[in-house]
Amino acid sequence: MTVVQDRSVRRVPATAVAGTCAVLLAAGMASSSRVGPVDLPLGQLVTAVWERVTVGLEPLTLQERLVTEHRIPRILLAAVIGAVLAVAGCVLQALTRNPLADPSILGGTSGASLGAVAMIVAGASGPLSVTAAAFVGAGCGFAATLALAWRGGGVSPLRLVLAGIAVSYLLSALTSMVVFRADDDRRLRSALFWQLGSVADASWGSLFVPSVLMIAGVVVLMLRARRLDALSYGDLTATALGVSPQRLRAEMFVITSLLTGAAVALAGGIGFVALVVPHAVRLLAGPRHSSLVPLAALAGAAFLVWADLVGRVVAPPSEVPLGVVTALVGAPIFALLIAGRMRDELA
Amino acid sequence: MNLPRITPGPLAAAVLALLITLTGCGFAGDSEDAGATDDTSAGADDQAWPRTVTNCGREVTIEAQPTRIVGFEGAAETVFALGAGDQMAGYFGSERAALPEDLATEAAEAEHLGGSFPTPKLEALIEPDPDLIVLYGYNQEAGITQEALDKLGVPHLILSEQCPESPDNTVEGYFEDAETFATAIGADEAGKTVVGGWRTEIEKATATPVEGEPTVFIMGSPDPKSPFASGGASLADEQITLAGGSNLFGDTDEAFLEPSWEEIADRNPDVIVDGSGGKDESMAALKKYLKGDAALSGITAVKDDRFLVLDYYDNVPGPRVVDGVVKLAEFLRG
Numbered sequence: 001m002t003v004v005q006d007r008s009v010r011r012v013p014a015t016a017v018a019g020t021c022a023v024l025l026a027a028g029m030a031s032s033s034r035v036g037p038v039d040l041p042l043g044q045l046v047t048a049v050w051e052r053v054t055v056g057l058e059p060l061t062l063q064e065r066l067v068t069e070h071r072i073p074r075i076l077l078a079a080v081i082g083a084v085l086a087v088a089g090c091v092l093q094a095l096t097r098n099p100l101a102d103p104s105i106l107g108g109t110s111g112a113s114l115g116a117v118a119m120i121v122a123g124a125s126g127p128l129s130v131t132a133a134a135f136v137g138a139g140c141g142f143a144a145t146l147a148l149a150w151r152g153g154g155v156s157p158l159r160l161v162l163a164g165i166a167v168s169y170l171l172s173a174l175t176s177m178v179v180f181r182a183d184d185d186r187r188l189r190s191a192l193f194w195q196l197g198s199v200a201d202a203s204w205g206s207l208f209v210p211s212v213l214m215i216a217g218v219v220v221l222m223l224r225a226r227r228l229d230a231l232s233y234g235d236l237t238a239t240a241l242g243v244s245p246q247r248l249r250a251e252m253f254v255i256t257s258l259l260t261g262a263a264v265a266l267a268g269g270i271g272f273v274a275l276v277v278p279h280a281v282r283l284l285a286g287p288r289h290s291s292l293v294p295l296a297a298l299a300g301a302a303f304l305v306w307a308d309l310v311g312r313v314v315a316p317p318s319e320v321p322l323g324v325v326t327a328l329v330g331a332p333i334f335a336l337l338i339a340g341r342m343r344d345e346l347a
Numbered sequence: 348m349n350l351p352r353i354t355p356g357p358l359a360a361a362v363l364a365l366l367i368t369l370t371g372c373g374f375a376g377d378s379e380d381a382g383a384t385d386d387t388s389a390g391a392d393d394q395a396w397p398r399t400v401t402n403c404g405r406e407v408t409i410e411a412q413p414t415r416i417v418g419f420e421g422a423a424e425t426v427f428a429l430g431a432g433d434q435m436a437g438y439f440g441s442e443r444a445a446l447p448e449d450l451a452t453e454a455a456e457a458e459h460l461g462g463s464f465p466t467p468k469l470e471a472l473i474e475p476d477p478d479l480i481v482l483y484g485y486n487q488e489a490g491i492t493q494e495a496l497d498k499l500g501v502p503h504l505i506l507s508e509q510c511p512e513s514p515d516n517t518v519e520g521y522f523e524d525a526e527t528f529a530t531a532i533g534a535d536e537a538g539k540t541v542v543g544g545w546r547t548e549i550e551k552a553t554a555t556p557v558e559g560e561p562t563v564f565i566m567g568s569p570d571p572k573s574p575f576a577s578g579g580a581s582l583a584d585e586q587i588t589l590a591g592g593s594n595l596f597g598d599t600d601e602a603f604l605e606p607s608w609e610e611i612a613d614r615n616p617d618v619i620v621d622g623s624g625g626k627d628e629s630m631a632a633l634k635k636y637l638k639g640d641a642a643l644s645g646i647t648a649v650k651d652d653r654f655l656v657l658d659y660y661d662n663v664p665g666p667r668v669v670d671g672v673v674k675l676a677e678f679l680r681g
Contacts, residue, residue: 037610057641065642066609120570123625130572180465190570193605200607201572203640317596318604 012284014291021298025079028305032075035313038063069203077202077266078308078322079301080211082273084263086281086300087218088256089274090293094228095249095256097157102274103138103260106164109271110171111141112264117175117191121182130194131206131265138261141171146253154246155253156235196321197268199308210262217259218297224252225289232287270323272330273300280333303329400531402524403510405493407502412533413479417472420463421665422481422506425525427453428541428666429534436475439463441660450666469495477501481528483664484509504531506664508582516582516602518589518672521664522546545669549589552676557591561617561679564595564648565662567603569625571636574611578604583622583662583671590675592618612646618679619648624659 033045040048040063048064049072060068085103092101103109115137119130148163149155182188227248230238235245260274277300278292285295304322307329311320397410415436418426423438424446432453437460443451460475461467463483469490472480480503485492493511496503507515507524515523522542529538565583568575577583578599587594595616596604619637621630634654637643648654655678661671 037607037613062612062615062642062645065645066612069640069642070607070609123569123628130570182464187569189575190568190573193568193570193573198573200609312607317599317606317610318601319607319610 014285014295017281017285017295018298021295021302025298025302025305028302028309029075029079032078032305032309032312033067033072035309036067036071037317038066038071040064040067070200073204073207074199074202074308075305076211077199077207078304080207080214081199081263081267081270082277082300082302082304082307083218083297084214084259084300085270085273086277086296086303087221087293088260088263089276089300090278090281090289090296091221091228091252091256092274093278094231094289095157095252096161097232097234098161099279100275101161101164103256103264104269104271104274105161105168106257107141107145107167107171108138108257108260109141109264109269110168110175111144112138112261113195113269114141114171114175114178116194116265116268118178120191120194121178121187123187134194134265134268135261137171138264139257141167142253142257142261146250146257150250152246154244155249156246157249160249160253193321194268195323197270197323197326198319198321199267199304200319202266206266210266214259214262217255220255221252221259222293222297224248225293228252228289228293232289268321268323270304270326272326273304276330276333277303396533398530398533400504400527402504402527403507404512407504407531409479409502409531411478413477413531415475415477416479416481416532417460417475417477418457418481420483421660421663421667422483422504422528423457424450424660424665424667425506425528426481426532427457429525429529429532429537430541431532431534431537432456434532436477439467439472447667447670465489466491473499473501479503479531482506482509485511502531504528508664516580516664517585518549518582518668521582521668524664525666545666548669549672549676552673553589553591555680557679560591560593561653562595562614563587563592563618563620563675563679564611564614564616565620565622565657566633567622567662569623569629569632571629571633574606574608575623576604576606576611577622577662578602581662582664582668586662586668586672586675589672591679592675608640608643612643615646616648617651618653618655619646620655620657620675622657622659622662626658627656630654630656 034042044064045067048060048068051059052068057065089102092103092106093099095101112134115133115135116130119133144167145160145164146155148167149159151159179188179191227243230241230243231245231248238245278296281295281299282292285291304326307325308322311322311325314320396412397408399406399408401407414434416426416434417436418438420440423435423440426432426435427450430453433456435457437458438454439460440463442459443454446454458475460471466486466489472491478501480496480501482491482503482505484505504527507520522545525542526538529535565577565587566574567577576596577594578596578601579594580600580602584594584597595611595614596606619633621633623629637646637649643649655674657671657674658667660667661674662668
């Protein structure tokens, strides 16, 4: 991260960053599909995947099915979630003109946590009900933030951040309340597990529809990315450039909310991806959103695929929750960023 | 993206360190020299007071036969099992209705002071003015520490599974606890007959051999999505072994661990036990989850429909630990 210290440093060409991220993503996916409790020889793995696609599940052994029905979907889910979170971070940081913005300070993550934790503590053990509660919770959290920040047909950056912080604190307090009032510590463990995030539960059935929707959402955000550049010059300039800042902000916020709501509902509260990945990419490739958003998607996907792999191999036979790994990697990077920035400002 | 630049060594160490903090005290090894629960008083005169017993390597002197005992969970249930409910002032733990009949009868003579989660504070514990406190273990957060209790001058005993040094998480360790408790409360005779009865119960249930030592996975989470397993250092591990099975994660040093379903299915258990405390409800959810999964439905236990529900208290130190072994033993022979 030496880049941080000198902001006049040459940018890395976007194609180079894209290429590196794509290679990292591919390498991560390939390694991840090979590593785990089930150890299939490469040939058998390829044959199993081929049979799964052409014939179906019937001829596969338990071990082969564990790879095709659990490990591969979880790798894909990690990639999709990583992309969604990173793009959401980019967009939210642009909308609020605040480098610290991410879904967790805008009410989304805390809303999802409240929904999921309340459901888990109440004892609803159906996996779908927890996911649904998390999605509804995220939606409510974001909606409350938007409603609080709304004024004159749109939202201003500062109001959005302040409203988000108020909503997040309230919802986190309610989550703590639910946890504190719970009378079963075993349920609390599963609530904590949920809050730390995981893609271990991925299956083709649970993956398909949300993934298609999330990929579509990411594409929509990419297409609109150019307009975000206008926003970053300030509302007056944006208006002069023919962009209605208030409306654009509200619109983009809603799309981002739905996306992160879905991501958090499926994989729990995974921190730092939305916050750190956009910064890392921005430092390397520059702040232009037309390249920043797609690059962040790629980098976020690669980051989470590797994080999932790390979480699976460091403490077998247990798995380390994804949110722990991302934060352990994300926090030092973020600390470096902050240190670099502060040095710039003092200079 | 500079993740690959970070060397895996320190990262792995950091992750591991955090994991250890997160999973708390679950790494207690099951050392053989643990417990130290021999009672030193069962000498010539059974009626003599004061008495001194050894609990977790600590000498505890009890001045006169306790009549106002305050107890926690399995420790309180131990007093009930010894037939000394009338010596109890009150207890924290399962409500009377949730206790097995014999324990509930004794519990009727003591006040139910509340549940054990969140752990009641020290003040709540000493409010009934106890002359002996029997605990599952210490609890820093609630202010229930050895120092604080010693300062109050009220003698206390804890279960060996929770000894601060060299804890003993074996069934035999618990039996020795029960004998120590019996001496400490002046129920010497009951101590011998009750613990003897438990031993006979387990012997009877495990008299016939089990074919092929089936592997058993104990699911400790009520949420099918986040599996939680009892490892080699857990009480459940020994219960499974006593019952004639083999713990699926018996090869691990931890008491508890969080494996993925891929890991569990790869080890392919013959029997799945729901020990989460969620009873039939969580078992139904677990079965539905496993049977509906394209891969997990291929686990031997799922194919053969070999599922058993155990109560939460069947797997933690207390009189019901015997029920846990017996239920497992009968199931494995069924």
